[in-house]
C-alpha cells in the first residue's frame with residue numbers, strides 16, 4: 001500500500017534494487033497534499049520501483065543515506081513542502097520550537113538548507129548517481145536570489161548543491177517525460193530539453209540572458225531587472241524561451257515551463273492510489289500538518305492573483321488547472337469511507353478558494369498577456385468571473401452520503417467573489433470563522449503588495465454581516481494582515497490600527513513580512529527598488545523598526561498603550577490617539 005522506506009519493507013515486496021529513491025525533509029504522508037507522495041505515486045505509475053526516505057538523519061554515520069543502496073535511475077531530493085529556512089526560522093530569524101511536518105510537531109528533524117545538505121551527502125557517497133532536486137526550496141532558488149537568513153544574495157542552487165538537474169514548479173509532467181526517455185535508453189546527461197527543467201552548463205547562446213551572478217553581487221538594480229524578466233516569463237501563457245544566467249565560467253539554463261495542466265492530466269494525478277495516511281512508521285504519533293489537511297481536497301492549481309509576497313504563481317503558474325467534478329466528488333466519497341471521518345470536510349480548495357475553473361474569456365488575448373495579475377490593479381475585462389460551477393460543486397459534494405458539512409478553508413478572493421458565491425459560502429460552508437487576507441489598509445502599500453483596495457474588504461465585511469444576520473448566524477470574519485512589508489511605514493500601521501478598530505476588529509492573525517526567495521516583495525526588500533519601475537521603496541528592516549510596526553496590531557493591549565501614544569505624538573498624529581483611545 002505504502003511505498004517502502006526501509007530494507008525490511010523492500011524485502012517484504014521482494015524487491016532487490018530500486019529505480020528511484022526519494023529523500024524528503026518532511027515526514028512521509030501518502031496524501032496528495034504532500035509533494036513527495038505525489039511524486040512517488042507518479043513514478044510508481046510509470047512502473048518504477050520507488051522508495052521514500054523521509055527526514056534522513058544527516059548528523060550520525062549517515063546510515064539513512066546508505067541503507068537502501070544506489071538506485072538504478074536517480075535520487076530525487078526535496079526539502080519538503082516548505083523552504084527549509086522558512087520552516088525552521090521565524091520572521092525575526094529565531095529558531096522555531098516546532099515543525100508541523102514532523103511527527104509530534106518536533107523541531108530538529110531537518111537541517112537548514114535541506115536540499116544542499118542531502119545532495120552533498122548523496123554525491124559524496126554515490127558520485128556517479130544523478131540527483132534531481134525539486135520542490136519549493138529548489139524551484140525558487142533556481143537563479144541568483146536574495147537569502148534573508150544570510151542577508152545576502154546566493155547563486156542558483158544548481159551551482160552549489162551538486163545536483164544534476166532541477167525540476168521547476170510542479171514536477172509531475174517533467175518527471176514523467178524524463179523517466180519515459182530514460183527507460184527508452186537515453187542517457188541522463190544527454191537529456192537537456194525537457195520543459196520545466198534547469199541545469200548547469202557551459203555558457204551558450206540563449207534566448208534570454210539575465211545579468212550574471214557576479215553582476216548582481218555588485219548591482220542591486222541588475223538584480224531587480226532580472227526579477228522583472230523572470231516574473232514576466234513565468235506568467236506567460238505559452239513560454240517558449242530558455243533563460244540563462246552566467247555564474248563564473250558556467251551558465252544556469254532554465255527551460256520554459258509546460259503549459260498549465262489540462263483537466264484530464266490533473267485528474268490523473270489526483271486519481272492515483274494514495275492511502276491518504278501517514279506511513280505506519282509514525283503509528284500513534286500526530287503530524288500537525290497532516291491533521292490540518294487530512295480531510296481536505298484540492299480542486300485546482302495555480303493562482304492569477306499575483307500577490308507580491310507569494311510564491312504560488314512562480315511555482316504553480318498563473319493559469320488555473322481545474323479538476324473535473326467527477327474526480328473531486330470521487331475523492332470526497334473516498335474520505336467518507338475513512339472510519340475516523342466525522343462528516344466534516346475541512347476544505348474543497350486550492351491556492352485561492354474561488355478560482356476554480358476561472359479563466360480568460362478569449363484565450364487568444366491571454367496568450368499575448370504579460371500581466372503578473374489578472375486582478376490587480378483592476379480585474380481584467382477578459383476574465384470570466386462566473387462562480388456557478390464552483391457553487392454546484394459545493395452543493396453536489398454536500399449531498400454525498402456521510403457528509404455533514406463541506407467547509408471552505410482556503411482563502412477567498414473577495415474582490416473576485418460574486419454575491420451568489422458569498423451567500424453560498426457564508427450560509428453553508430463556514431465553520432464559525434472565515435479567514436480572509438486584506439493584508440493592509442493603506443492603498444499605496446496594497447498597491448505594492450498587488451492586493452485589492454481596502455474598500456473591497458469593507459464591502460465584503462458588510463455583506464458578511466448582512467448574510468449572517470439574515471440567516472440567523474453568528475460567524476466571525478478573521479482578517480489577516482502583514483506588517484513591515486516593503487513600502488509600509490509605522491504611520492501607515494497606525495492608520496491600519498485605527499481603520500480596523502473602526503470596523504470592530506481586534507487583530508490576532510498577523511505576521512511580520514518574511515522575505516522568501518524570488519518573490520517581488522523580497523526583491524523590493526533587498527534591492528530597495530520596485531523592479532517594475534525602478535523607483536525607490538522604503539522597508540523597515542531593523543528588529544526595532546519591525547517590532548514598532550507590529551506593535552500597532554495590538555494597540556488594544558494595555559502594555560502597548562503608552563508606547564503607542566508616545567509614537568503617535570512624535571508623528572504628530574493626535575487624531576489617531578483620539579481614534580484609538582478617545583478621551584481616556
Ligand code: SF4
Pocket residue numbers: 304359360361365366367369370371373374375380381382383
Ligand atoms: S488577458 Fe486578462 S484574464 Fe487573460 S491572462 Fe491577461 S489579465 Fe488574465
